[in-house]
Amino acid sequence: MNHLETEIKSxxxxxxxxxxxxxxxxxxxxxxxxxxxxxxCQNIKVNEKMVDTFELMIDKDCENILALYSxxxxxxxxxxxxxxxxxxxxxxxxxxxxISKLVNELENPITQELFTSTKIVxxxxxxxxxxxxxLISFExxxxxxxxxxxxxxxxxxxxxxxxxxxxxxxxxxxPGDVMIAMNVLSIIRKLERVGDHIQNIAEELxxxxxxxVLKHQKKKKDISE
Amino acid sequence: xxxxxxxxxxNLFYGESQALKDITLDFLPNTVTALIGPSGCGKSxxxxxxxxMNDLIDNVKITGNITVEGENIYQKDTNIVELRRKVGMVFxxxxxxxxxxxxxxxYGLRVNGVNEMSVLKEKVxxxxxxAALWDEVKDKLKKSAFxxxxxxxxxxxxxxxxAIEPSIVLMDEPASALxxxxxxxxxxxxYELKSKYTIVIVTHNLQQAGRVSDYTAFFYLGELIEKGIxxxxxxxxxxxxxQNYITGRFG
Ligand SMILES: Nc1ncnc2c1ncn2[C@@H]1O[C@H](COP(=O)(O)OP(=O)(O)OP(=O)(O)O)[C@@H](O)[C@H]1O
Ligand SMILES: [Mg+2]
Numbered sequence: 001m002n003h004l005e006t007e008i009k010s011x012x013x014x015x016x017x018x019x020x021x022x023x024x025x026x027x028x029x030x031x032x033x034x035x036x037x038x039x040x041c042q043n044i045k046v047n048e049k050m051v052d053t054f055e056l057m058i059d060k061d062c063e064n065i066l067a068l069y070s071x072x073x074x075x076x077x078x079x080x081x082x083x084x085x086x087x088x089x090x091x092x093x094x095x096x097x098x099i100s101k102l103v104n105e106l107e108n109p110i111t112q113e114l115f116t117s118t119k120i121v122x123x124x125x126x127x128x129x130x131x132x133x134x135l136i137s138f139e140x141x142x143x144x145x146x147x148x149x150x151x152x153x154x155x156x157x158x159x160x161x162x163x164x165x166x167x168x169x170x171x172x173x174x175p176g177d178v179m180i181a182m183n184v185l186s187i188i189r190k191l192e193r194v195g196d197h198i199q200n201i202a203e204e205l206x207x208x209x210x211x212x213v214l215k216h217q218k219k220k221k222d223i224s225e
Numbered sequence: 226x227x228x229x230x231x232x233x234x235x236n237l238f239y240g241e242s243q244a245l246k247d248i249t250l251d252f253l254p255n256t257v258t259a260l261i262g263p264s265g266c267g268k269s270x271x272x273x274x275x276x277x278m279n280d281l282i283d284n285v286k287i288t289g290n291i292t293v294e295g296e297n298i299y300q301k302d303t304n305i306v307e308l309r310r311k312v313g314m315v316f317x318x319x320x321x322x323x324x325x326x327x328x329x330x331x332y333g334l335r336v337n338g339v340n341e342m343s344v345l346k347e348k349v350x351x352x353x354x355x356a357a358l359w360d361e362v363k364d365k366l367k368k369s370a371f372x373x374x375x376x377x378x379x380x381x382x383x384x385x386x387x388a389i390e391p392s393i394v395l396m397d398e399p400a401s402a403l404x405x406x407x408x409x410x411x412x413x414x415x416y417e418l419k420s421k422y423t424i425v426i427v428t429h430n431l432q433q434a435g436r437v438s439d440y441t442a443f444f445y446l447g448e449l450i451e452k453g454i455x456x457x458x459x460x461x462x463x464x465x466x467x468q469n470y471i472t473g474r475f476g
Contacts, residue, residue, distance in 0.1 A: 002473050070432050072459045072471045211461035 004069045011061045018054035019135045022089045025096035030124045032100045036109035044100045051093035058086045081208035088197040095190040102183045117166050123159045123191045130198045143209040149202040156195035163188045229254040229423050235289030244270045246447045257424040259434035262444035268427045276312040313386035317398040319378035321370035329370045333389040356384035376407025396426040443467045
Protein backbone atom coordinates (compact mmCIF):
# COMPACT_ATOMS: atom_id res chain seq x y z
CA MET A 1 0.00 0.00 0.00
CA ASN A 2 1.42 3.40 -0.89
CA HIS A 3 1.36 6.49 1.28
CA LEU A 4 -1.70 7.98 -0.32
CA GLU A 5 -3.67 4.78 0.14
CA THR A 6 -2.75 4.79 3.82
CA GLU A 7 -3.88 8.40 4.16
CA ILE A 8 -7.13 7.70 2.39
CA LYS A 9 -7.80 4.70 4.54
CA SER A 10 -7.30 6.68 7.69
CA UNK A 11 -9.48 9.48 6.32
CA UNK A 12 -12.20 6.96 5.64
CA UNK A 13 -11.89 5.61 9.17
CA UNK A 14 -12.43 9.09 10.58
CA UNK A 15 -15.44 9.70 8.38
CA UNK A 16 -17.00 6.40 9.44
CA UNK A 17 -16.43 7.28 13.06
CA UNK A 18 -18.04 10.68 12.61
CA UNK A 19 -20.93 9.03 10.82
CA UNK A 20 -21.53 6.71 13.78
CA UNK A 21 -21.39 9.66 16.11
CA UNK A 22 -23.94 11.63 14.09
CA UNK A 23 -26.09 8.53 13.94
CA UNK A 24 -26.08 8.23 17.67
CA UNK A 25 -26.83 11.94 18.06
CA UNK A 26 -29.91 11.46 15.93
CA UNK A 27 -30.82 8.40 17.92
CA UNK A 28 -30.47 10.20 21.21
CA UNK A 29 -32.46 13.21 20.06
CA UNK A 30 -35.25 10.83 19.14
CA UNK A 31 -35.16 9.38 22.63
CA UNK A 32 -35.26 12.86 24.10
CA UNK A 33 -38.39 13.44 22.07
CA UNK A 34 -40.23 10.16 22.61
CA UNK A 35 -39.25 9.51 26.23
CA UNK A 36 -39.13 13.18 27.17
CA UNK A 37 -35.72 12.33 28.60
CA UNK A 38 -34.16 15.74 29.24
CA UNK A 39 -31.13 14.20 30.94
CA UNK A 40 -29.86 13.16 27.57
CA CYS A 41 -29.79 16.76 26.30
CA GLN A 42 -26.58 17.52 28.12
CA ASN A 43 -24.94 14.46 26.63
CA ILE A 44 -26.02 15.52 23.16
CA LYS A 45 -24.55 18.95 23.75
CA VAL A 46 -21.19 17.49 24.72
CA ASN A 47 -21.17 15.19 21.73
CA GLU A 48 -22.01 18.05 19.41
CA LYS A 49 -18.59 19.48 20.25
CA MET A 50 -17.15 16.12 19.24
CA VAL A 51 -18.94 16.30 15.90
CA ASP A 52 -17.47 19.76 15.32
CA THR A 53 -14.02 18.48 16.18
CA PHE A 54 -14.43 15.65 13.71
CA GLU A 55 -15.55 18.05 11.02
CA LEU A 56 -12.47 20.22 11.45
CA MET A 57 -10.17 17.23 11.56
CA ILE A 58 -11.61 15.68 8.41
CA ASP A 59 -11.39 19.00 6.59
CA LYS A 60 -7.77 19.24 7.61
CA ASP A 61 -7.08 15.67 6.48
CA CYS A 62 -8.59 16.43 3.08
CA GLU A 63 -6.56 19.62 2.75
CA ASN A 64 -3.39 17.76 3.54
CA ILE A 65 -4.07 15.00 1.06
CA LEU A 66 -4.89 17.50 -1.68
CA ALA A 67 -1.82 19.59 -0.98
CA LEU A 68 0.69 16.80 -0.49
CA TYR A 69 -0.45 13.99 -2.76
CA SER A 70 -2.32 15.70 -5.62
CA UNK A 71 -4.70 12.74 -5.84
CA UNK A 72 -6.35 11.89 -9.15
CA UNK A 73 -9.17 9.71 -10.42
CA UNK A 74 -10.96 7.72 -7.73
CA UNK A 75 -8.69 9.13 -5.03
CA UNK A 76 -9.51 12.68 -6.03
CA UNK A 77 -13.21 11.93 -6.23
CA UNK A 78 -13.03 10.31 -2.81
CA UNK A 79 -11.46 13.34 -1.18
CA UNK A 80 -13.79 15.78 -2.90
CA UNK A 81 -16.86 13.81 -1.91
CA UNK A 82 -15.62 13.35 1.65
CA UNK A 83 -15.29 17.13 1.97
CA UNK A 84 -18.96 17.49 1.18
CA UNK A 85 -20.15 14.42 3.07
CA UNK A 86 -18.33 15.87 6.04
CA UNK A 87 -20.19 19.14 5.74
CA UNK A 88 -23.54 17.39 5.41
CA UNK A 89 -22.88 15.13 8.39
CA UNK A 90 -22.04 18.12 10.52
CA UNK A 91 -25.32 19.75 9.51
CA UNK A 92 -27.24 16.61 10.46
CA UNK A 93 -25.48 16.57 13.81
CA UNK A 94 -26.50 20.18 14.25
CA UNK A 95 -30.15 19.41 13.57
CA UNK A 96 -30.05 16.54 16.05
CA UNK A 97 -28.91 18.83 18.82
CA UNK A 98 -31.37 21.50 17.65
CA ILE A 99 -34.15 18.98 18.08
CA SER A 100 -33.07 18.12 21.60
CA LYS A 101 -33.01 21.82 22.48
CA LEU A 102 -36.57 22.25 21.22
CA VAL A 103 -37.75 19.41 23.43
CA ASN A 104 -35.77 20.76 26.35
CA GLU A 105 -37.72 24.02 26.18
CA LEU A 106 -41.00 22.23 26.81
CA GLU A 107 -42.54 21.86 30.23
CA ASN A 108 -44.75 18.97 29.32
CA PRO A 109 -44.15 15.95 27.13
CA ILE A 110 -45.59 15.84 23.68
CA THR A 111 -49.09 14.42 23.56
CA GLN A 112 -49.80 11.03 22.10
CA GLU A 113 -52.27 12.61 19.71
CA LEU A 114 -49.57 14.82 18.18
CA PHE A 115 -47.21 11.86 17.85
CA THR A 116 -49.81 9.82 16.04
CA SER A 117 -51.28 12.50 13.79
CA THR A 118 -47.97 14.04 12.63
CA LYS A 119 -46.12 10.71 12.19
CA ILE A 120 -43.05 12.40 13.60
CA VAL A 121 -41.69 9.15 15.00
CA UNK A 122 -42.03 7.44 11.64
CA UNK A 123 -40.18 10.39 10.11
CA UNK A 124 -37.42 10.04 12.66
CA UNK A 125 -37.10 6.34 11.93
CA UNK A 126 -36.87 6.97 8.20
CA UNK A 127 -34.08 9.48 8.67
CA UNK A 128 -32.14 7.13 10.90
CA UNK A 129 -32.63 4.24 8.54
CA UNK A 130 -31.41 6.22 5.53
CA UNK A 131 -28.45 7.60 7.39
CA UNK A 132 -27.45 4.09 8.44
CA UNK A 133 -27.88 2.71 4.95
CA UNK A 134 -25.79 5.49 3.50
CA LEU A 135 -23.06 4.75 6.01
CA ILE A 136 -23.07 1.09 5.04
CA SER A 137 -22.94 1.92 1.34
CA PHE A 138 -19.99 4.22 2.06
CA GLU A 139 -18.19 1.53 3.99
CA UNK A 140 -18.79 -1.02 1.24
CA UNK A 141 -18.24 1.54 -1.50
CA UNK A 142 -21.24 -0.05 -3.14
CA UNK A 143 -22.96 2.11 -5.72
CA UNK A 144 -26.13 0.00 -5.86
CA UNK A 145 -26.64 0.34 -2.15
CA UNK A 146 -26.14 4.07 -2.57
CA UNK A 147 -28.53 4.36 -5.49
CA UNK A 148 -31.09 2.64 -3.33
CA UNK A 149 -31.07 5.69 -1.06
CA UNK A 150 -31.68 8.26 -3.78
CA UNK A 151 -35.20 9.68 -3.77
CA UNK A 152 -36.14 7.77 -0.64
CA UNK A 153 -36.74 11.07 1.12
CA UNK A 154 -40.15 11.31 -0.60
CA UNK A 155 -41.94 9.86 2.43
CA UNK A 156 -40.08 12.28 4.67
CA UNK A 157 -41.10 15.20 2.51
CA UNK A 158 -44.72 14.13 2.54
CA UNK A 159 -44.83 14.00 6.33
CA UNK A 160 -43.30 17.47 6.33
CA UNK A 161 -45.87 18.84 3.89
CA UNK A 162 -48.83 17.35 5.70
CA UNK A 163 -47.60 18.63 9.05
CA UNK A 164 -48.64 22.26 8.53
CA UNK A 165 -52.33 21.44 8.33
CA UNK A 166 -52.23 18.76 10.99
CA UNK A 167 -50.46 20.98 13.49
CA UNK A 168 -52.62 24.02 12.86
CA UNK A 169 -55.74 21.90 13.30
CA UNK A 170 -54.28 20.58 16.51
CA UNK A 171 -53.61 24.10 17.77
CA UNK A 172 -57.18 25.13 17.06
CA UNK A 173 -58.48 22.18 19.08
CA UNK A 174 -55.84 22.40 21.82
CA PRO A 175 -55.04 26.10 22.32
CA GLY A 176 -53.25 25.31 25.57
CA ASP A 177 -50.61 23.28 23.69
CA VAL A 178 -49.49 25.95 21.26
CA MET A 179 -45.90 25.84 22.41
CA ILE A 180 -45.70 22.06 22.16
CA ALA A 181 -47.32 22.04 18.75
CA MET A 182 -45.06 24.76 17.40
CA ASN A 183 -41.97 22.93 18.57
CA VAL A 184 -43.18 19.71 17.06
CA LEU A 185 -43.58 21.51 13.77
CA SER A 186 -40.07 22.94 14.09
CA ILE A 187 -38.71 19.46 14.73
CA ILE A 188 -40.48 18.15 11.65
CA ARG A 189 -38.92 20.93 9.59
CA LYS A 190 -35.52 19.98 10.90
CA LEU A 191 -36.04 16.33 10.10
CA GLU A 192 -37.01 17.31 6.58
CA ARG A 193 -33.64 19.05 6.28
CA VAL A 194 -31.92 15.97 7.65
CA GLY A 195 -33.52 13.97 4.82
CA ASP A 196 -32.19 16.50 2.31
CA HIS A 197 -28.69 16.27 3.70
CA ILE A 198 -28.78 12.48 3.45
CA GLN A 199 -29.77 12.81 -0.21
CA ASN A 200 -26.85 15.17 -0.73
CA ILE A 201 -24.58 12.61 0.84
CA ALA A 202 -25.88 9.86 -1.43
CA GLU A 203 -25.27 12.08 -4.46
CA GLU A 204 -21.72 12.76 -3.34
CA LEU A 205 -21.14 9.05 -2.90
CA UNK A 206 -22.39 8.37 -6.42
CA UNK A 207 -19.95 10.99 -7.70
CA UNK A 208 -17.17 9.27 -5.81
CA UNK A 209 -18.06 5.77 -7.01
CA UNK A 210 -19.27 6.43 -10.54
CA UNK A 211 -17.99 9.91 -11.40
CA UNK A 212 -21.57 10.93 -12.23
CA VAL A 213 -22.92 14.25 -11.09
CA LEU A 214 -26.48 13.87 -9.85
CA LYS A 215 -26.74 17.20 -8.09
CA HIS A 216 -29.59 19.38 -9.27
CA GLN A 217 -30.88 16.73 -11.62
CA LYS A 218 -34.59 16.11 -11.55
CA LYS A 219 -35.06 12.52 -12.53
CA LYS A 220 -32.50 10.73 -10.48
CA LYS A 221 -34.34 7.47 -10.73
CA ASP A 222 -34.03 7.51 -14.53
CA ILE A 223 -30.32 8.10 -14.41
CA SER A 224 -29.97 5.25 -12.00
CA GLU A 225 -31.36 2.83 -14.53
CA UNK B 226 -10.98 20.02 -37.36
CA UNK B 227 -8.65 17.75 -39.28
CA UNK B 228 -6.01 15.71 -37.54
CA UNK B 229 -2.47 16.95 -38.07
CA UNK B 230 -0.90 13.63 -37.11
CA UNK B 231 -2.51 10.25 -37.52
CA UNK B 232 -1.17 6.83 -36.66
CA UNK B 233 -3.13 3.84 -37.80
CA UNK B 234 -2.45 0.32 -36.52
CA UNK B 235 1.21 1.04 -36.01
CA ASN B 236 3.54 -1.74 -34.90
CA LEU B 237 7.22 -1.26 -34.24
CA PHE B 238 9.83 -3.93 -33.67
CA TYR B 239 13.36 -3.55 -32.40
CA GLY B 240 14.72 -6.74 -33.93
CA GLU B 241 12.51 -9.47 -32.49
CA SER B 242 10.99 -7.49 -29.70
CA GLN B 243 7.86 -5.52 -30.30
CA ALA B 244 7.88 -2.05 -28.74
CA LEU B 245 4.60 -0.72 -30.16
CA LYS B 246 1.47 -2.79 -30.64
CA ASP B 247 -1.26 -1.75 -33.00
CA ILE B 248 -1.33 1.89 -32.00
CA THR B 249 -4.13 3.91 -33.51
CA LEU B 250 -4.11 7.48 -32.29
CA ASP B 251 -4.69 10.90 -33.84
CA PHE B 252 -3.74 14.45 -32.92
CA LEU B 253 -5.66 17.65 -33.54
CA PRO B 254 -3.79 20.79 -34.56
CA ASN B 255 -3.04 23.36 -31.86
CA THR B 256 -3.50 20.95 -29.03
CA VAL B 257 -1.15 19.61 -26.41
CA THR B 258 -1.19 15.85 -25.93
CA ALA B 259 0.67 14.21 -23.09
CA LEU B 260 1.98 10.68 -23.44
CA ILE B 261 2.21 8.94 -20.09
CA GLY B 262 3.05 5.44 -18.95
CA PRO B 263 5.67 3.45 -17.07
CA SER B 264 9.27 3.38 -18.15
CA GLY B 265 9.83 1.23 -21.22
CA CYS B 266 6.21 1.29 -22.39
CA GLY B 267 7.17 2.86 -25.71
CA LYS B 268 6.46 6.57 -25.32
CA SER B 269 9.76 7.78 -26.75
CA UNK B 270 9.63 5.18 -29.48
CA UNK B 271 6.17 6.37 -30.42
CA UNK B 272 7.22 10.03 -30.38
CA UNK B 273 10.21 9.31 -32.63
CA UNK B 274 7.89 7.97 -35.31
CA UNK B 275 6.77 11.45 -36.24
CA UNK B 276 10.14 12.79 -37.32
CA UNK B 277 11.49 9.40 -38.34
CA MET B 278 14.16 9.40 -35.68
CA ASN B 279 13.70 5.65 -35.28
CA ASP B 280 15.22 5.28 -38.74
CA LEU B 281 18.56 6.01 -37.16
CA ILE B 282 18.34 2.82 -35.13
CA ASP B 283 19.42 -0.49 -36.64
CA ASN B 284 17.00 -3.33 -37.12
CA VAL B 285 13.81 -1.33 -36.68
CA LYS B 286 10.73 -2.55 -38.48
CA ILE B 287 7.61 -0.45 -38.68
CA THR B 288 4.18 -1.40 -40.02
CA GLY B 289 1.00 0.61 -40.20
CA ASN B 290 0.23 4.05 -41.48
CA ILE B 291 1.56 7.36 -40.18
CA THR B 292 0.64 10.73 -41.64
CA VAL B 293 1.74 14.26 -40.86
CA GLU B 294 -0.35 17.07 -42.30
CA GLY B 295 -2.19 14.56 -44.41
CA GLU B 296 0.88 12.95 -45.93
CA ASN B 297 2.19 9.48 -45.41
CA ILE B 298 5.67 10.13 -44.01
CA TYR B 299 7.01 6.64 -44.57
CA GLN B 300 7.09 6.73 -48.33
CA LYS B 301 10.19 6.02 -50.35
CA ASP B 302 10.42 9.60 -51.51
CA THR B 303 9.58 11.28 -48.22
CA ASN B 304 11.85 14.27 -47.74
CA ILE B 305 13.23 13.72 -44.28
CA VAL B 306 14.93 17.09 -43.99
CA GLU B 307 11.65 18.78 -44.84
CA LEU B 308 9.81 16.51 -42.38
CA ARG B 309 12.20 17.42 -39.57
CA ARG B 310 11.70 21.07 -40.37
CA LYS B 311 7.99 20.58 -39.84
CA VAL B 312 8.41 18.42 -36.78
CA GLY B 313 10.75 19.90 -34.18
CA MET B 314 11.98 17.99 -31.18
CA VAL B 315 13.13 18.83 -27.66
CA PHE B 316 14.88 16.18 -25.61
CA UNK B 317 14.97 15.29 -21.96
CA UNK B 318 18.47 16.60 -21.38
CA UNK B 319 19.20 20.00 -22.81
CA UNK B 320 21.62 19.43 -25.68
CA UNK B 321 22.88 22.80 -26.88
CA UNK B 322 25.59 22.80 -29.53
CA UNK B 323 29.06 23.99 -28.50
CA UNK B 324 28.39 27.33 -30.06
CA UNK B 325 27.20 30.75 -28.98
CA UNK B 326 23.66 31.28 -27.78
CA UNK B 327 22.91 33.14 -30.99
CA UNK B 328 24.34 30.44 -33.25
CA UNK B 329 22.46 27.71 -31.43
CA UNK B 330 19.18 29.30 -32.39
CA UNK B 331 20.38 30.35 -35.84
CA TYR B 332 21.67 26.87 -36.63
CA GLY B 333 18.50 25.42 -38.08
CA LEU B 334 17.89 28.55 -40.09
CA ARG B 335 21.36 28.43 -41.61
CA VAL B 336 20.91 24.74 -42.44
CA ASN B 337 17.73 25.73 -44.20
CA GLY B 338 19.58 28.32 -46.25
CA VAL B 339 18.89 31.52 -44.35
CA ASN B 340 22.11 33.53 -44.18
CA GLU B 341 21.16 37.17 -44.22
CA MET B 342 22.18 38.59 -40.87
CA SER B 343 19.20 40.90 -40.46
CA VAL B 344 16.77 38.02 -40.99
CA LEU B 345 18.73 35.76 -38.67
CA LYS B 346 18.79 38.42 -35.97
CA GLU B 347 15.11 38.98 -36.22
CA LYS B 348 14.23 35.29 -36.12
CA VAL B 349 16.63 34.51 -33.29
CA UNK B 350 15.17 37.28 -31.19
CA UNK B 351 11.64 36.18 -31.99
CA UNK B 352 12.37 32.54 -31.10
CA UNK B 353 14.13 33.45 -27.88
CA UNK B 354 11.16 35.59 -26.91
CA UNK B 355 8.79 32.76 -27.66
CA ALA B 356 10.87 30.50 -25.49
CA ALA B 357 10.72 33.08 -22.68
CA LEU B 358 14.49 33.36 -22.64
CA TRP B 359 15.15 36.64 -24.41
CA ASP B 360 15.30 38.89 -21.36
CA GLU B 361 17.81 36.62 -19.69
CA VAL B 362 20.22 36.36 -22.63
CA LYS B 363 19.77 39.44 -24.79
CA ASP B 364 22.99 40.98 -23.50
CA LYS B 365 25.15 37.91 -23.95
CA LEU B 366 24.13 36.34 -27.23
CA LYS B 367 27.74 35.78 -28.18
CA LYS B 368 28.50 33.81 -25.04
CA SER B 369 28.71 30.03 -25.17
CA ALA B 370 25.44 28.21 -24.66
CA PHE B 371 27.18 26.13 -22.00
CA UNK B 372 27.32 29.16 -19.74
CA UNK B 373 23.56 28.97 -19.29
CA UNK B 374 21.86 27.13 -16.46
CA UNK B 375 20.12 23.83 -17.17
CA UNK B 376 16.70 25.45 -17.28
CA UNK B 377 17.98 28.19 -19.58
CA UNK B 378 19.68 25.62 -21.81
CA UNK B 379 16.42 23.75 -22.12
CA UNK B 380 14.58 26.90 -23.13
CA UNK B 381 17.40 27.58 -25.58
CA UNK B 382 16.78 24.18 -27.13
CA UNK B 383 13.11 25.02 -27.36
CA UNK B 384 14.01 28.31 -29.05
CA UNK B 385 16.24 26.37 -31.44
CA UNK B 386 13.38 24.03 -32.26
CA UNK B 387 10.97 26.92 -32.78
CA ALA B 388 13.32 29.01 -34.94
CA ILE B 389 12.66 26.95 -38.03
CA GLU B 390 8.94 27.40 -37.51
CA PRO B 391 7.80 23.82 -37.26
CA SER B 392 4.12 23.06 -37.05
CA ILE B 393 4.64 20.24 -34.58
CA VAL B 394 6.88 20.22 -31.53
CA LEU B 395 7.75 16.93 -29.88
CA MET B 396 9.02 17.09 -26.33
CA ASP B 397 10.48 14.08 -24.58
CA GLU B 398 10.41 14.82 -20.85
CA PRO B 399 11.51 18.40 -21.42
CA ALA B 400 11.37 19.42 -17.78
CA SER B 401 12.50 16.31 -15.98
CA ALA B 402 15.91 17.72 -15.13
CA LEU B 403 14.70 21.14 -14.07
CA UNK B 404 13.85 22.87 -10.80
CA UNK B 405 10.25 23.91 -10.09
CA UNK B 406 10.75 27.47 -11.34
CA UNK B 407 12.29 26.45 -14.67
CA UNK B 408 9.65 23.75 -14.94
CA UNK B 409 6.91 26.27 -14.38
CA UNK B 410 8.42 28.49 -17.08
CA UNK B 411 8.51 25.63 -19.56
CA UNK B 412 4.97 24.67 -18.72
CA UNK B 413 3.85 28.25 -19.14
CA UNK B 414 5.61 28.24 -22.45
CA UNK B 415 3.96 25.05 -23.66
CA TYR B 416 0.64 26.57 -22.81
CA GLU B 417 1.38 29.64 -24.91
CA LEU B 418 2.93 27.77 -27.82
CA LYS B 419 -0.27 25.84 -28.29
CA SER B 420 -1.83 28.66 -30.29
CA LYS B 421 0.81 28.24 -32.98
CA TYR B 422 2.00 24.67 -32.72
CA THR B 423 0.78 21.17 -32.09
CA ILE B 424 2.63 19.74 -29.15
CA VAL B 425 3.17 16.15 -28.13
CA ILE B 426 4.92 15.81 -24.81
CA VAL B 427 6.19 12.75 -22.98
CA THR B 428 6.19 13.22 -19.26
CA HIS B 429 6.53 11.15 -16.12
CA ASN B 430 5.16 14.00 -14.10
CA LEU B 431 1.44 13.35 -14.00
CA GLN B 432 0.64 16.69 -12.44
CA GLN B 433 2.51 18.25 -15.32
CA ALA B 434 0.47 16.26 -17.81
CA GLY B 435 -2.62 17.48 -16.00
CA ARG B 436 -1.48 21.09 -16.10
CA VAL B 437 -0.27 21.46 -19.67
CA SER B 438 -2.18 19.05 -21.86
CA ASP B 439 -5.58 18.99 -23.51
CA TYR B 440 -5.42 15.27 -24.16
CA THR B 441 -3.61 12.47 -22.43
CA ALA B 442 -2.71 9.08 -23.83
CA PHE B 443 -1.73 6.26 -21.52
CA PHE B 444 0.67 3.63 -22.85
CA TYR B 445 1.39 0.34 -21.18
CA LEU B 446 3.69 -2.43 -22.43
CA GLY B 447 3.67 -1.07 -25.96
CA GLU B 448 -0.09 -0.69 -26.10
CA LEU B 449 -2.26 2.38 -26.08
CA ILE B 450 -4.59 1.72 -23.18
CA GLU B 451 -6.61 4.89 -23.14
CA LYS B 452 -6.70 8.32 -24.68
CA GLY B 453 -9.00 11.04 -23.48
CA ILE B 454 -9.51 14.64 -22.57
CA UNK B 455 -6.98 15.22 -19.84
CA UNK B 456 -9.43 16.47 -17.24
CA UNK B 457 -11.69 13.51 -17.79
CA UNK B 458 -8.87 11.00 -17.78
CA UNK B 459 -7.57 12.31 -14.48
CA UNK B 460 -10.98 12.47 -12.81
CA UNK B 461 -12.61 9.43 -14.31
CA UNK B 462 -10.33 7.11 -16.26
CA UNK B 463 -12.26 4.49 -18.21
CA UNK B 464 -9.71 1.74 -17.92
CA UNK B 465 -8.70 0.17 -14.63
CA UNK B 466 -5.06 0.02 -15.78
CA UNK B 467 -5.07 3.76 -16.31
CA GLN B 468 -6.57 4.27 -12.89
CA ASN B 469 -4.00 2.02 -11.25
CA TYR B 470 -1.18 3.85 -12.97
CA ILE B 471 -2.22 7.42 -12.32
CA THR B 472 -3.14 6.69 -8.72
CA GLY B 473 0.22 5.03 -8.20
CA ARG B 474 -1.22 1.58 -7.50
CA PHE B 475 0.86 -0.30 -10.05
CA GLY B 476 2.78 -3.20 -8.55
N1 LIG C 1 17.38 1.58 -29.66
C1 LIG C 1 16.71 0.55 -29.15
N2 LIG C 1 17.05 -0.72 -29.47
C2 LIG C 1 16.37 -1.75 -28.95
N3 LIG C 1 15.34 -1.64 -28.10
C3 LIG C 1 14.95 -0.39 -27.75
C4 LIG C 1 15.62 0.77 -28.27
N4 LIG C 1 15.02 1.85 -27.74
C5 LIG C 1 14.04 1.37 -26.94
N5 LIG C 1 13.98 0.05 -26.95
C6 LIG C 1 13.03 -0.80 -26.21
O1 LIG C 1 11.72 -0.47 -26.58
C7 LIG C 1 10.87 -0.40 -25.46
C8 LIG C 1 10.26 1.00 -25.36
O2 LIG C 1 11.28 1.94 -25.07
P1 LIG C 1 11.03 3.49 -25.02
O3 LIG C 1 12.33 4.16 -24.87
O4 LIG C 1 10.16 3.89 -26.13
O5 LIG C 1 10.20 3.58 -23.65
P2 LIG C 1 9.71 4.88 -22.86
O6 LIG C 1 8.26 4.67 -22.63
O7 LIG C 1 10.13 6.11 -23.53
O8 LIG C 1 10.47 4.71 -21.48
P3 LIG C 1 11.08 5.85 -20.51
O9 LIG C 1 9.90 6.40 -19.78
O10 LIG C 1 11.97 5.07 -19.60
O11 LIG C 1 11.78 6.86 -21.33
C9 LIG C 1 11.71 -0.77 -24.26
O12 LIG C 1 11.48 -2.10 -23.96
C10 LIG C 1 13.13 -0.53 -24.73
O13 LIG C 1 14.01 -1.44 -24.13
MG1 LIG D 1 11.50 7.70 -23.06
